[in-house]
Amino acid sequence: MTVHMKREIDKLKKMLLSLCSLVEDSLRQAVKSIKEQNASLAKKVIETDVQIDHMEVDVEEECLKILALYQPVAIDLRFIITALKINNDLERIGDLAVNLAERSEFLARQEKVDVPLDFDAMTEKTQSMLRRSLDALVNMDSGLAYEVCAADDEVDAMNRQMFHTVQQQIRTNPKQVEPLIHLLSVSRHLERVADHATNIAEDVIYMLEGKIIRHKAEDFKS
Numbered sequence: 001m002t003v004h005m006k007r008e009i010d011k012l013k014k015m016l017l018s019l020c021s022l023v024e025d026s027l028r029q030a031v032k033s034i035k036e037q038n039a040s041l042a043k044k045v046i047e048t049d050v051q052i053d054h055m056e057v058d059v060e061e062e063c064l065k066i067l068a069l070y071q072p073v074a075i076d077l078r079f080i081i082t083a084l085k086i087n088n089d090l091e092r093i094g095d096l097a098v099n100l101a102e103r104s105e106f107l108a109r110q111e112k113v114d115v116p117l118d119f120d121a122m123t124e125k126t127q128s129m130l131r132r133s134l135d136a137l138v139n140m141d142s143g144l145a146y147e148v149c150a151a152d153d154e155v156d157a158m159n160r161q162m163f164h165t166v167q168q169q170i171r172t173n174p175k176q177v178e179p180l181i182h183l184l185s186v187s188r189h190l191e192r193v194a195d196h197a198t199n200i201a202e203d204v205i206y207m208l209e210g211k212i213i214r215h216k217a218e219d220f221k222s
Helices: 003-036 039-070 074-108 119-139 142-172 174-209
Strands: none
Touching: 003 039, 003 074, 003 119, 039 074, 074 174, 119 142, 119 174, 142 174
């Protein structure tokens, strides 16, 4: 690796880590706004999305510049490819945080709906998956990335349970249909965040091991 390319890759790593930090915080604040029915906090999350979008574009441009100027190979090429893919997943998580914040703004204006489901467990599991996928990236830890991939089924199951629970609640409390549907949307958005966290973990594994493990879930969930 040339000195110039190393400098550019180090710069790219710092840019990507800054985006990681901002997206993780955006999701954290979005979840907090729902739990606390805090509309002002939700609004801040929505406003932050512009910054995330700009950073995503900057990271992509930096990746393309390195590819064009230095034609990296082997691990360096895998890192650039991984950075491009993770960059996209991070931007999508930022969008999902906005979706959560928008649901939060609505729910803040409603009476709190008592849903017999451990909602905290789902938010904690989803945030943990994102945090660990980013830790796997920072620490170059494929073992941690495999753990994130294996955890995705748990969030999927929680989302399915939320669907059935909301169905039952709508039958018994038809006057609460609108807030219940918004809660179901919250569950779905969290499930999608977990999917993107899994994508990040899979990309980390590709970067470190050169293996594409998509569509091979049973190989590491057994």
